[in-house]
Amino acid sequence: MIEWFYGKGGQQFGPIDEVTLSARIATGEIGPQDLVWNEGMDSWKPLQEIRHLAPSGNHPQSQDSEGLTPELSQSSYAPPAEIKAPALDDSFVDEVPQSPYSPPVEGVEGASYTPGPSLPVTNGLAIASMICGILSLVFFCFCGGLFLGIPAVICGHLSLNQLNAPGNSQQGRGMAVAGLICGYLGIAFFIIMMLGGNGSSYQEI
């Protein structure tokens, strides 16, 4: 039987079986934005991304089409016992991915899921923007101002748009802004370099 975990309001719940999960979805206790996870998944995902659980019809019967037996739907089950995982090593607590919904810690056996305050993940585009921005500052004299500065600016603006979207709980605004500034600077330096530059003087730099 698949055992599910879900996160809501900074807390982690579970394990529960799929019937219980569906019932909680149907009652609205678990919303489409709440994260769910089971042992077959690499990471936590919003409920709406789990096709057979997504509350399109908002009723647990919708899962019958996914192969659940009628017996399961009738739900005469007992909640499974709580997972007792070994306590996490204190020296490694700082390195646990910062989310109460964190998937298992990479390379650590028996890492427990510790409920805690919600710390959102960093926006990927913001990270990309900052990396491209930094590289554009270093390599602008190798055309990096264009080939790295422009992606930094694009990623930075896209990231800010995503971060400003209502309901977005990701972080990384500082990185996006830093990436934007570095990207614009890289482009500006490149333009300064090219304006009136004498490209014919080949010599060791």
Next chain:
Amino acid sequence: MSPPRVKGKWPCWVLLIPLSIMLLAMAPWLSERMPSCLFHEKTGLFCPGCGATRAALDLSNGDWFGAMRNNVLFVSSLGLSGVWILVSAVSEKFPEVKKLRVFRFRLWFLWWILATLITFTLLRNIPVMDFLRPVSQ
């Protein structure tokens, strides 16, 4: 059921090592064909990468001191990156060795890299810190 263990992956950025070796090998060829730095010509300022090609050329000739004189940031970051990549790769492979975990990538590394870059650029453009500038023009 217990939380699954995610298998450690060999980081793809280990490829940076052969890439760096290739860059060092190409340094003599590059130095003959690269144009002079137009940014320095136009502004008189030294960018953070200024002198890096010459430093790479010196490194390929085994002249560590000359390389440091041309771009100390490039040489030191090359060395640090090499060590960090190797240790980080070993850490991914042997996650039970806790002491190696400090080498795993953290996002705040980016802020330190940016701060170092800006500081180095500012310092090498201050007249009293001219020893940070490339020696050969």
